[in-house]
Amino acid sequence: MTNDLMTNDQPAVDALIIGQGICGTFLSWYMWKAGLKVIVMDEHQPFSATKVASGVINPVTGRQVVTTWLAEELMPFTWQAYQQIGKDIGAGVICQKNIIVFPPSEQMRDAYDKRIDEANSYIKNLPAGHASMLADMVFSFYGTAVIDPVWLIDLHTLLNGWRAILQQQNMLREETFDEGLLVVRDDSVTYKNVTAKKIIFCNGVNSFSLPWWKNLPFVFNKGEALIVDIPGLPADNIYKVGNSTIVPWYNSLWWVGSSYENNFNDALPTPIFKQKKLQELQMHLKLPVTVVDHVASLRPAVAVERRPFVGFHPFFPSVGILNGMGTKGCSLAPYFAQQLTENFINQKAIDPLADIQRFKRMLRPV
Ligand SMILES: Cc1cc2nc3c(=O)[nH]c(=O)nc-3n(C[C@H](O)[C@H](O)[C@H](O)COP(=O)(O)OP(=O)(O)OC[C@H]3O[C@@H](n4cnc5c(N)ncnc54)[C@H](O)[C@@H]3O)c2cc1C
Incomplete structure (x- = not known):
């Protein structure tokens, strides 16, 4: 599968994904596997959360040693997901x-x-x-x-391996996203010479200074x-x-x-x-x-409850987010990247506990 995007002045893609940490990696991988056309824009940050993380998926937490949210589902799910992405990049990452x-x-x-x-x-x-x-x-x-x-999880091998594929497929832009250059419409966005059906923010802590997301309880x-x-x-x-x-x-x-x-x-x-x-x-x-x-x-992270931010903006439907993973990026990111991909393709519901729609009132433009 190739995306011939750089040959066209106005390439039309399905999604422009900002950030290639664990969220942007899995979201672009699931979308690519589903046959969608994707561009990932990522600036080099040597100390992003994913690069500093140890990569542990631990099914228990806290002083009472309780089982973590969704652990029974996430343990088998993540094993499969990392095995599969590892096959695509040609390295064992779990x-x-x-x-x-x-x-x-x-x-x-x-x-x-x-x-x-x-x-x-x-x-x-x-x-x-x-x-x-x-x-x-x-x-x-x-x-x-x-x-x-x-x-x-071997996070550095994963990030580097998937980045190499993005590069080979002409799907990567190594640059800093500048919100001033983005034009948002109801059914698409344009950023420089890229037109996309959706823009999805996976740029970690930098998402929350953006006008669409600054009112979230992060x-x-x-x-x-x-x-x-x-x-x-x-x-x-x-x-x-x-x-x-x-x-x-x-x-x-x-x-x-x-x-x-x-x-x-x-x-x-x-x-x-x-x-x-x-x-x-x-x-x-x-x-x-x-x-x-x-x-x-x-x-x-999410301030009010430890559930991530996943989905499309209630008032700007072409703007999405996959973020707020807190201490659990390695397990939650693959799981919710898949849900967001299925939501994009066939409007399948996102888990309401993670769906961004739960903050609709806060996201209302003033
Ligand atoms: C010390 C530490 C230990 C941790 N240990 C674990 C662990 O063992 N297990 C676990 O599950 N989680 C762990 N975590 C949490 C985990 O690291 C995070 O949940 C996860 O990495 C968040 O991923 P992300 O993709 O949202 O953000 P990031 O990893 O921060 O990725 C964001 C990406 O966006 C890019 N970017 C940002 N702004 C722009 C811009 N304007 N233009 C272009 N690109 C941009 C950045 O360069 C980066 O590549 C740990 C975190 C820390 C700090």
């Missing part, structure tokens, strides 16, 4: 890496024990042999548990991570020690995070985060730790 948990307190250990007693399908005891193997590496103050299954949530070397720690699992998650990263290094800050001055790494995380690692690990890098980004 694998199973369960989380071995070393609870930070008695209360947290009780929360895990309660779920095991209830036969929660995602929380298990760590086999004794595995626990004794780790005894030389990690202090276990309050026992252990395992979250199983957990998926780990929030930016800052997250930081250390990239560290921990020689000797087996990379066949993810580890949760104290409040840190330790995730296999590139070049045999580890990603250690994260933070969830709603009050911050900028999107840069902070010395306090580095100091706290290092102290925590030194308290819980028996192995030496060396910091190699320190990264930070802003998660685009």
Whole structure:
């Protein structure tokens, strides 16, 4: 399938997608697979949320270790989706890496024990042999548990692999979207020499300064991570020690995070985060730790309830959005990108809990 878009002065496409993070990647992939003509416009940002994320799809969350929203559906769905996109880009981008948990307190250990007693399908005891193997590496103050299954996504391979295909197919414009150049009509939009039936904003935190979306109840949530070397720690699992998650990263290094800050001055790494995380690692690990890098980004999130923004504007039907994934971009983005594609093609309903129509009153033009 090719899109001969650059040969025409006024190429007519189905969708102009702004942003190629996890949202823009899956939306353009689903649309392309459905035979739609798409252009993706993405400026290079080395520290976008997707590039800083660890890529974990964890079916449980919080201090009560509850099953996350839609987990029963999302776990099999995401496994299939990442396997399929991986085939198209010629690389494996999903694998199973369960989380071995070393609870930070008695209360947290009780929360895990309660779920095991209830036969929660995602929380298990760590086999004794595995626990004794780790005894030389990690202090276990309050026992252990395992979250199983957990998926780990190779986000950089995914973004780069899909970008290469977009480039080959003449579907990528590496530039910064400028809202002043967009003309919006009821049935189409024009941006420079591109005319599209729809424009769909997948540009993360930058969507919310745009006139169509600025009244949505969005929030930016800052997250930081250390990239560290921990020689000797087996990379066949993810580890949760104290409040840190330790995730296999590139070049045999580890990603250690994260933070969830709603009050911050900028999107840069902070010395306090580095100091706290290092102290925590030194308290819980028996192995030496060396910091190699320190990264930070802003998660685009929803302020009122943790459900994303998906769909087309109630008053500007040619303008759409796929955004507000919060801490769950790896699982929610593929699922809702598929729903948005089906909504575009045959008006299939989007889950009302995620559909942008729920904010119709806020989106009314004044
Ligand atoms: C520290 C940290 C750890 C995380 N860990 C996880 C995790 O383990 N699992 C999980 O599911 N989620 C995780 N997340 C959340 C996840 O990263 C986000 O939910 C997700 O990446 C958001 O994706 P997005 O596509 O909406 O935005 P982004 O990834 O920010 O993508 C937006 C894209 O738009 C482009 N862009 C922006 N403005 C313009 C413009 N004007 N013109 C052209 N292009 C533009 C940017 O360059 C970028 O490529 C984490 C986030 C952080 C910060």
